[in-house]
Amino acid sequence: MRYLKIEQARLIDPSLQLDTVTDVYVAEGRIKAIGRKPESGVIEQSIDGRGQWLVPGFVDLGAHLAEPGFAQKGAIASETYAACSSGFTHVCALPDTKPVVDNSAIVQQILEKAQQACFAHVLPLGALTPDLAGEQIASMASLQDAGCVALSNARQPFKSSYVLRRVLEYAATYDLLVFLTPDDVSLSAGGSMHEGPVATRMGIPGIPRTAETIALAQMLLLVEQTGVRAHISQISCGRSLVMLRQAREAGMRITADTPLANLIYTDESVIGYNSLYKVLPPLRTEVDRQALLAAVNAGELAISSNHRPHDVAAKKTTFIDAQPGMSMFDGFLPLALQLVEKGELTEAAFITAVCSKPAAVLGFEHGLQEGQLFNAALIDPNQERCFRRSHLLSQGRNSPVAGLTLKGAATAVFVDGRKVI
Amino acid sequence: MSLPDIEQVFTELADNLKTYLKEQGIDDPLLVGIRTGGVWVAERIQQALNINEAGSLDISFYRDDFTRKGLHPQVQGSDLPDSVEDRHILLVDDVIMSGRTIRAAMNELFDYGRPASITLVCLLDIGRRELPIQPDLCGATLILSSDELIKLSGPQPLSISLA
Amino acid sequence: MTTNPNNVQLTADGRLKHFLTTEGLSKALLTEILDTADSFISTQERAIKKVPLLRGKTVVNLFFENSTRTRSTFELAAKRLSADILNLDIARSATSKGETLMDTLWNLEAMYSDVFVVRHADSGAAHFIAEQVTPHVAIINAGDGRHAHPTQAMLDMLTIRRHKGSIEGKVVAVVGDILHSRVARSQIYALNTLGAAEVRVIGPRTLLPRDIGGLGCKVFYKLEDGLKDCDVVIMLRLQQERMQDALLPAGSEFYKQYGLTVDRLKLAKPDAIVMHPGPINRGIEIESTVADGAQSVILNQVSYGIAVRMAVMAMAMSGQQQERNERAQMEL
Numbered sequence: 001m002r003y004l005k006i007e008q009a010r011l012i013d014p015s016l017q018l019d020t021v022t023d024v025y026v027a028e029g030r031i032k033a034i035g036r037k038p039e040s041g042v043i044e045q046s047i048d049g050r051g052q053w054l055v056p057g058f059v060d061l062g063a064h065l066a067e068p069g070f071a072q073k074g075a076i077a078s079e080t081y082a083a084c085s086s087g088f089t090h091v092c093a094l095p096d097t098k099p100v101v102d103n104s105a106i107v108q109q110i111l112e113k114a115q116q117a118c119f120a121h122v123l124p125l126g127a128l129t130p131d132l133a134g135e136q137i138a139s140m141a142s143l144q145d146a147g148c149v150a151l152s153n154a155r156q157p158f159k160s161s162y163v164l165r166r167v168l169e170y171a172a173t174y175d176l177l178v179f180l181t182p183d184d185v186s187l188s189a190g191g192s193m194h195e196g197p198v199a200t201r202m203g204i205p206g207i208p209r210t211a212e213t214i215a216l217a218q219m220l221l222l223v224e225q226t227g228v229r230a231h232i233s234q235i236s237c238g239r240s241l242v243m244l245r246q247a248r249e250a251g252m253r254i255t256a257d258t259p260l261a262n263l264i265y266t267d268e269s270v271i272g273y274n275s276l277y278k279v280l281p282p283l284r285t286e287v288d289r290q291a292l293l294a295a296v297n298a299g300e301l302a303i304s305s306n307h308r309p310h311d312v313a314a315k316k317t318t319f320i321d322a323q324p325g326m327s328m329f330d331g332f333l334p335l336a337l338q339l340v341e342k343g344e345l346t347e348a349a350f351i352t353a354v355c356s357k358p359a360a361v362l363g364f365e366h367g368l369q370e371g372q373l374f375n376a377a378l379i380d381p382n383q384e385r386c387f388r389r390s391h392l393l394s395q396g397r398n399s400p401v402a403g404l405t406l407k408g409a410a411t412a413v414f415v416d417g418r419k420v421i
Numbered sequence: 422m423s424l425p426d427i428e429q430v431f432t433e434l435a436d437n438l439k440t441y442l443k444e445q446g447i448d449d450p451l452l453v454g455i456r457t458g459g460v461w462v463a464e465r466i467q468q469a470l471n472i473n474e475a476g477s478l479d480i481s482f483y484r485d486d487f488t489r490k491g492l493h494p495q496v497q498g499s500d501l502p503d504s505v506e507d508r509h510i511l512l513v514d515d516v517i518m519s520g521r522t523i524r525a526a527m528n529e530l531f532d533y534g535r536p537a538s539i540t541l542v543c544l545l546d547i548g549r550r551e552l553p554i555q556p557d558l559c560g561a562t563l564i565l566s567s568d569e570l571i572k573l574s575g576p577q578p579l580s581i582s583l584a
Numbered sequence: 585m586t587t588n589p590n591n592v593q594l595t596a597d598g599r600l601k602h603f604l605t606t607e608g609l610s611k612a613l614l615t616e617i618l619d620t621a622d623s624f625i626s627t628q629e630r631a632i633k634k635v636p637l638l639r640g641k642t643v644v645n646l647f648f649e650n651s652t653r654t655r656s657t658f659e660l661a662a663k664r665l666s667a668d669i670l671n672l673d674i675a676r677s678a679t680s681k682g683e684t685l686m687d688t689l690w691n692l693e694a695m696y697s698d699v700f701v702v703r704h705a706d707s708g709a710a711h712f713i714a715e716q717v718t719p720h721v722a723i724i725n726a727g728d729g730r731h732a733h734p735t736q737a738m739l740d741m742l743t744i745r746r747h748k749g750s751i752e753g754k755v756v757a758v759v760g761d762i763l764h765s766r767v768a769r770s771q772i773y774a775l776n777t778l779g780a781a782e783v784r785v786i787g788p789r790t791l792l793p794r795d796i797g798g799l800g801c802k803v804f805y806k807l808e809d810g811l812k813d814c815d816v817v818i819m820l821r822l823q824q825e826r827m828q829d830a831l832l833p834a835g836s837e838f839y840k841q842y843g844l845t846v847d848r849l850k851l852a853k854p855d856a857i858v859m860h861p862g863p864i865n866r867g868i869e870i871e872s873t874v875a876d877g878a879q880s881v882i883l884n885q886v887s888y889g890i891a892v893r894m895a896v897m898a899m900a901m902s903g904q905q906q907e908r909n910e911r912a913q914m915e916l
Contacts, residue, residue, distance in 0.1 A: 201607075203707035203731030203766060230736035273708030315687045316716075318706035320729065479623065482898075489909065491599075491902030492637075495616075498623025503630060532632035569844035 003027045004417075008047025009378060013056055013368040015356035024054060034265040034370055037317030042399035047238050047412060049378055055326075055351050057089025057120075057375035057413065058332075059358035061257045062152075062179070064325065065091070066395070067113060068106065069098025074309035076110065077117035077289045082329035082393035083307070084119045084420050087377035087410040091120045091305075092179075092362075094153040098406030102127040102138045103347035104146035111147050112375070118416055119420050121363065121375075123149040123181060128167050134158040137170050144174055145181050149362055152245040153231065155280060160189040165222050172228040177362070180223075181233040182215035183281075192320050194267040194282040202273065204319060207385070209237045216240050220247050223254065231361050232256040234306060236281035238291030241300070252417050255361045258292045259306030261326055261400075263345070264335055265289075273323035274316045276398055279306070293339075295347045302357040309396025327396030330387060334406035337381055341407075378412040385409045425561050426578045431462070431544065434560040435469040438511075438542060441471075441558060450509040450540075453478050455526050456497060457503035458515030461576035462544050466513060467495035476501040478512075497527065517543040517559075518523045520552035545581070547571055588899050591781030594903075596910075599713035601903035602714045602723040603896045605732040606774040614777055618742050620895035621888065628664070628891055633651050638896055641698040646713075647726070650702040653862065654726050654736075656699045657886070661893035670697070670707070685709075686716065693718050698904075699897055707731035707766075720908050722900035724893075730766050732852045736861050737770035740894040741778060743885050744816055749856050752779035757852075758801075758840060759786045760869055763793050763831075767861050768820060776800040787842060790831045807842050814852040818859045819844050822869050838868065845871045849879065849906050889907035 004026040011034070012019050022035040024042075032038055060083065066074030083091050093110060095101035101110065107124050112247045114122035126143035130136055131293040140151060151171060158164040171178050188211035193199050195206025216232065220243065223230040235241065235258045238278055247254050266286050269277040277283060308325030315322050328335075333371075336354070339345040345353075359366035370374065386405040389397075411420035442450065452475040454463025460477045469476045481496045512526060523541060530536060543556040547563050565571065565583075572584040593602040593609075600613065614762070626726060627635055643662040655671065662669040674688060699713050699722045702710045707729030714723040727733040744751050756775050761770045762785050775783045783801040797803050804810030811817065827834045849858065858870075858880045866872045875882060 197798045200793040200795040201769075203769060203800060204731050205730070313684055313686070318704065318712050319708040320708070321685070321705035385702050478660075481623075482637045484626070487637060487902070488905060491905040492898050496620050498625045500626070501630075514879050528636070532634070533630055 001038065002044040003032065003034070003038065003041050004419075005046045005217040006054060006169050006378065007046060007232040009052050010052035010394045011054045011096065011368055012347065012351055013355070013365055015179070016369060017369060019328060019348075022123070026062055026414070026417055031368065031370055031372050031374050034368065045085050047378065049224050050381065051382070052411060053379040053381060054368065055377055055379060056086045056355040056359075057377050057415065058088040058354040058368065059291070059362065060088050060194050060229070060307070061092050061302060061304040061358045061361065062094055062125070063091050063305050063329070064096065064309070065134050065326050066092045066309055068109060071394065072311045073314070075173055076122060077119070077139040078395045079307070079309060080114065080119035080122060083305070084415070085393050085410060086329055087413060088120050088305075088329070088332075089375040089377070089381060089413065089415045090123055090359075091150065092123045092125050094154050095125050095130065095152055096132060097158070100127050100130075101125070101148075101288070101318070102130045102132070102143070104139075104142045107146035107148055109145060118418075119375050120415060125150050125152040125154075128153050128178060129152065129156075129163075130172070131134045132156040135163060137167055139297075140171055140176055144176055150177035150179050150231070155183050155234070157183065157185040161218060161222065162204055164218065165226060168222055168228040168230075172226050173230065177229045177231065179231050179233045180219045182212050184211045184215040187211035187214065191282070192278060192324075193270050194284045194287060196267055196285060198270060200266045202270070204270075205216055207315065209239055209284070212237055212281065213239050213243060214217055216243055220252070220254065224252055230254055234259055234304065235301070236262050236290070237284050237288045242293055246418060255302065256300075256304035256355070257304040257358070258296070260303050260308060260328060260332060260336060263296065263303065263339060270319070272345045273319040275317070275319050276326065278319060279311050280324045280325045291342050296353050297346055299349065299357075301353065302361065303336070303350070303353040304358070305329060307332075307394070309394050310398045311398055312397045315398050316318035325398065327392070327394045327399040329394050330392045330399050331401030331404075331406065332410035333379065333410060334399065337408035359420045374414050376415040377410045379408065381408050383407065383409040383411065424581055424583070425563075427544070427581050430560040430578055431465060432546065433468060434542070435556060438466065438558055440458045440472055441540070443482065447509045449473065450501070450511045451476065451490050451505060452511045452513065453501065453530070455480060455512070455514045455522060458573050459513045461573075461579065463513040464576055466511070466524050466542070474502070478526050478529060479530055480522060480525040483529045485521055485525065501533055504534040505530060505536045508538070511534045511537045511542055512539050513542045515543070516541050516545045516547060516571055517554075517556055518549050520554035521560070523554045524552055534544065544573070544579075592711060595907050599903040599906060600896070600899045601907060603734055603900050604710045604714060604723065604725045606734045606737050606770045606777070606886055607732070608773075609777065611777050611779070614738070614741070614774060617738055617892070617895055617899065618745060620890040620899060622740050624891040624894045625888065626888065633664050633694050634666050635664065638662070638664045638665035638698075638901060640691045641667045641694070641901065643669050643699040643701065643897065644692060644695075644697045645669065646674060646692070646702045647672065648674045648698050648702070648709070649727070651703055653725070654703065656724060656894055657889045658724075661897060662699070663891045664803070664890065665894055665897060667897075670695075674899070676767070685712075689713060689717055692897045693721070697721060699902060701726050703727045719911070720904050722904045726765055730764055730769070730874060732770045733766040734770045735889070735893050735896060736767045738896070739885055739889040740767075740818065740859060740861070741769055741774050742855070742888045742892055743859060743881055744812055746888070747881050747884070748815060750779075751775060751812055753781045754815040754817065755782045755784070755813060756780050756816040757784040757786055757814045758818045758820065759807065759844065761790045761791045762787055762796060762820070764823070764826075765820050769799065770902070771818065772799045772801050784814070788832065789876060791826070807848060809853060810849060813850040816857055816859065817844060817849070817852055818861075819864075819869050821861065821865055823861065843867075843869055843871060844874050846873050846877070849874055859885060862886070873878045
C-alpha cells in the first residue's frame with residue numbers, strides 16, 4: 001500500500017466533532033488512517049500540514065458553469081478549476097444553460113466535460129420543467145437516470161400554483177430532490193436591486209422582500225401538501241428564515257441555503273452604480289445580512305456560492321442594463337474566512353455550512369472518517385494571495401476580489417484522493 | 422521705483438476728459454466701466470463729471486483664454502442699456518497692459534449694438550502691449566520690471582501698490 | 585451614503601467637470617451655478633444672444649430617450665455659447681441595431697467632442713458614461729431614469745430665487761408622481777442644500793416611494809394638508825400610463841384629489857408661486873386658470889432653462905479645461 005501522508009494538519013470536521021491536530025494517511029482514494037500510522041505500507045508522498053486546516057471538501061449547492069451555451073463567459077473546465085482553488089470538491093451545476101438541462105443528452109454532455117476536466121465533481125441539476133418555462137413536467141426520471149442529483153427551477157417562475165403542485169407531485173413519485181428558488185416574478189419584474197432607501201436614492205426600481213417571501217410561502221405549502229423532498233435555494237432575507245423556522249417547527253423537513261455574497265455585502269455596495277454588485281437574489285440590508293449570519297451560526301442554513309461568471313460586456317453598461325451575477329469561486333475561500341476572522345461566523349458553523357450540510361441535503365457521505373473517500377482541502381488561513389485580474393481562474397470578469405490581496409488559500413485540494421490543486 | 426499719487430493722477434485725468442468731451446462735442450456719453458477695477462474708476466468719473474448714464478461690462482464670456490484658464494468663478498454679468506446703438510461710449514479700465522481685455526470689451530460692446538464712437542480711458546498704462554490698442558486718455562504711464570505687478574484698491578480713496 | 589457621488593463630477597479642487605446630480609453639491613457651488621445663469625439671462629435679453637465662450641467646441645446631444653423640448657433647449661444653449669452642436673437620436677439608430685452602449689461611446693469619442701448631453705432611460709447612465717468616457721469630455725445629465733434631472737432642478741431653483749428673492753426659509757411642495765420623477769429627487773437635494781425651510785412631497789401612496797422621506801422631505805398624502813402656507817408649489821406631470829399600470833384609478837379621481845385648482849391654491853400663501861417642469865396636462869394635475877394665472881411662473885421657467893444650461897455647460901467645460909491643464913503640467 002502506498003500512502004499519501006498529510007502531517008500534523010488541524011483536522012476540522014464539526015459533523016464528527018473533530019477538531020484536532022493529527023496525521024492523515026490516504027491510499028486508493030480513501031482515508032485509511034487518522035492519527036495512527038498504518039501497520040504496513042510505505043509513504044509515497046508527504047505533505048506538511050503544519051499550521052493549516054484539513055477540512056472536508058466544500059460542496060456547492062448551486063453554481064452556473066456557463067457550459068453548454070455561454071462560451072464567452074466560462075466553461076466547465078475553467079469554472080470547476082476555480083471552484084477547486086477555493087476548496088470545493090463537489091459543485092452542483094444549475095440547469096439554466098443554453099440549451100437548458102431538460103434532457104439526458106445534455107446531462108451526459110456535462111458529465112463528460114467534467115470528467116475530461118478532472119477537477120471538482122460536477123453534480124448536474126436538471127430542470128423541473130422543459131426549457132425552464134414553468135408550464136409542463138420535464139422527463140424527471142430520465143434526468144435522474146442520466147445522473148442528475150436533484151431538479152431545480154433555477155429562479156424561473158411556474159405558470160401557476162397548479163403547475164407547481166403537479167410538478168412537485170410528479171417529482172415525489174421518484175423520490176426526487178427538488179431545489180426551489182423562490183421569486184414572484186410579478187413583484188420582482190423590472191427590479192435590479194433590493195427595494196429600499198438606497199434604491200430610492202439611486203432611482204433604481206427595486207425587488208421587494210415579498211417577491212421572495214410570497215413565492216416561498218407558495219412553495220412551502222405545496223411541498224407540505226405533496227410531501228416532496230425539497231431544498232430552498234438562495235434565501236436573501238430575514239423574513240424567509242422566520243417562515244422556514246415555522247415550517248420546521250410544524251414538522252416539515254426542509255433545508256435552505258444562502259449565497260455567500262448575501263452574507264458579506266448589502267445594498268449599500270451598489271452605491272455608485274457598480275454593476276458588479278448586481279446579483280440575484282439581490283443584496284439586501286444589514287438587518288437581513290445579520291439574520292442570515294445568525295441562521296448560519298445556528299446551523300439552520302447552508303452556504304452556496306451562487307457563482308455566475310460574465311464577460312466584460314455583460315457588466316460594462318448601465319446598472320439596469322447589466323446582467324446579474326457575481327463570479328464567486330476565485331475569492332470564495334478568502335472572503336468567507338474574512339467573515340470568520342471578523343467573528344461574524346464561527347469556524348465550525350462555516351465549515352458545517354459548506355461541507356456537511358450541503359452533503360446531507362444531497363444525501364451522500366462526506367467527512368474526515370476512516371474508510372471515507374478522500375475529498376478534502378488543505379487550507380492555510382494566513383497565506384496571502386493577490387488576485388490579479390489577468391490571473392483569475394474563472395473566465396468571469398465579474399469577480400469582487402479582482403485586484404485585491406486577501407488572506408486564505410487552499411494549498412492542496414483532493415478529489416476522490418487525487419490531488420487537484 | 423516710486424509710485425505716483427493716484428488721487429492726483431485721477432484728478433488730472435478727469436480734467437483732461439472734461440476738456441476732451443467739450444472739444445469732441447460729446448454731451449451725452451455712455452460711461453462703461455470694465456469689471457472690476459474699471460467700474461470703480463468709472464464711478465469716480467461719473468461723480469466728477471456729472472455724467473447721466475453709466476454701465477458695467479463683465480468680459481468673462483469674451484476672454485481669449487478660456488481654453489487655458491477656464492471660466493472665472495465669480496461671473497457677475499454685464500449691466501448695460503439694451504442698446505448701445507449710436508451712443509458715444511467712454512470705455513473705462515483701471516490698468517491697460519496687453520490690450521486683450523479691451524479687445525474682449527469691444528467685442529462684447531458690439532454684440533449690444535453699433536456705437537457711434539468708443540473712447541478708451543485708462544487710469545494707468547503699464548506697457549507690455551500684445552495687441553495694437555492704445556488709450557485715448559491716460560492718467561499715467563508706469564514702467565515696471567518684468568516680475569512686478571500693480572494692484573489697485575478703491576473706490577474711495579483710490580490707491581496703488583506693487584504686488 | 586458611503587460613496588460620494590461627487591468623486592465623479594468634481595475636480596480635485598471642487599470645480600464642476602460633469603453635471604450629473606444635485607446630490608452632494610455644496611451650497612456655494614449651487615449658488616455659483618445660479619449666479620452664472622443669472623448673467624446669461626442678461627445676454628439672452630439683448631439683440632445678439634450669443635457669447636463666444638465655447639466657440640470651436642462641439643456639443644453632442646446624446647438622447648437615448650426621446651425628448652424634443654429638453655433637447656431643443658440644450659441645442660439653443662449650446663448655440664448661444666457659439667458651440668457647434670450635433671444631435672444624436674440614439675433611440676432610433678445604432679443601439680436599436682444591437683450596438684452596445686460602450687461601442688456607441690467609443691465611436692463618438694473618435695469624433696473629438698467636448699460635451700455630451702445625455703438623456704437615458706436607465707438610472708445611473710450618465711454616471712456610467714462619465715466614468716467610461718475619455719477624460720476631457722464633460723457629461724451633462726439631461727435626465728437618467730428615475731434618478732436625476734439636475735439642470736431642471738437648477739432652473740427651478742433659479743425661478744424661485746428670481747421670483748421669491750431666495751430659497752432660504754421657504755416652504756416648497758412637490759406634488760404628483762414622485763415615484764417616477766427624476767426631477768423631484770434633484771429638486772429635493774437642491775432645495776435642502778439651498779436652505780429651504782421645509783420640502784414637502786404630496787401624492788397617493790402608490791406614487792410615493794416608501795423611503796422618500798430619507799432624502800430630506802416631509803410626506804403628505806392629502807393635498808390640502810401639504811399645501812398649507814406654502815411659498816412654492818411645484819406640480820409634476822402625471823403620465824396617462826400610470827392609470828394602466830395599476831398605480832392609479834382611471835378617470836378623474838387623481839384630479840379630484842390632487843389637482844391644483846384655484847380654491848386649493850388659496851391654501852398656500854397669497855404670494856405663493858406655481859411651477860411645473862412641463863409639459864403640463866391641463867385638467868389632470870392643474871386647472872387651466874391656475875396654469876395661466878398670475879401666480880404661475882411656468883413660462884418663465886422655460887427661458888431660465890436656456891440660461892441654466894448655458895451656465896452648467898460653461899462651468900463643466902471650464903473644469904475639464906483646468907484638469908486638462910493640470911495633467912499637461914504634470915507631464916512636463
